[in-house]
Every structure is written in structure tokens, then in C-alpha cells.
Amino acid sequence: MGAVRTGNLEWAAAGASRRGDTESGDRCLVVPLSSGTLAIVADGLGHGEPAARAANRVINTVESATGEPPLLDVVRRCHAALFDDSRGAVASLAYHNANQGLVTWLGVGNVEGRLLLRTAHGRYLQESLLLRPGILGRQLPRLQPSVHRVTPGDVLILATDGLSSDFADHLPIDAHVDDIAKDILTRCCKGTDDALVLVMRYVEHASCR
């Protein structure tokens, strides 16, 4: 899959199912909302078809979000959508408000997030997403989103635990987003679990189409 443009985001994902499985339980989605873009990476607990089903329920719930729902509402809706699911899922979400130039992100469980903020000198400062232990559908932690100012060139990455957590180190950061995603999958995939990485770069606002 190549890079996709949604709102102010250029993004690409790369993933693999656990060795021996045909279906991955890791899913991602990037959707345009009224004043920004919402991104999610969900990891259904376990692997194979039941895990994929749980992750799909989360994704479908996010997909039905319209307008500009507060991030916490979206998470609570995902939680409710899995009440009767035998698995549950973990997920991290990021909402980019294009008008304000702010990203708000939040994680339930262990989908890791890194925000690479480009400095004036062409280097990057790294912020990590604060993860709260919990499982959508079972146990919701106290939800504590954090907010960062982002500018064009900044990169946000969400990755499931099928990838080693040093995934944001030694990145070909100036490469195209799909090359960054492929690089992470090649370098960091454990093979013992489903793996998915979503790489997003903030770009200049296009004029209205």
C-alpha cells in the first residue's frame, strides 16, 4: 500500500499477521472529521479471527464518528461496542485539529505512540504517548489525553506490540511515509504476534478541493 492523503495528513500503514495466521487482529483507520483528522490503531486481544473481529468492531465504531466528537466520547463508544465481545481490544487514538494545529492523543492498553517534532535545525524531538493499562470492552482506565502543537513536517507513529518498542529509533525520518512504515515493519516485527504500524506526517493545508 502506498501513501494516502487525508486532510492535513499524509499516511501509510504496514503490517503482518503472526507467523502461521492468515488474518491479523491489528487494524487501523484514518478518517476526516469536520475540522481535522482522527487516527486509530487497534489490537484485538489474542490473534486470528476472534482478534480481528474485536478490532473491526472498534474500527467500525470510529468510522461512524461524524462532526467533531470529543476523543473521550469516541473511546467510550469503542469500549461499549465491545461489552459483549469475548476478546476486547487495546487501542491508541490521535485527533489532529487542523485549524488549531493541535494533536490530542490517548492510549488504552499498549499500542505505543511516538510524536517526532521537527525542530528549526532539522532534528526531531521525540514525545511518547502516555499509555494507561486497560482493555476496551472490559476495563477502561481513567482517560487522560495529552495535547501537542504540531507543524508541517512533524511525524506521528502508532504501533502495536507485535513490533519492538524501539521502532522510532534510527528511522529514515525524511523518507516517504510508506517507506518509513515498511522500514519499521522490516526492522522491528517480532513475528510472534500480529504487527501493525501507522505512520503519519503533517503537511501543509491544501486549498479546498
Ligand SMILES: [Mn+2]
Ligand atoms: Mn498484539
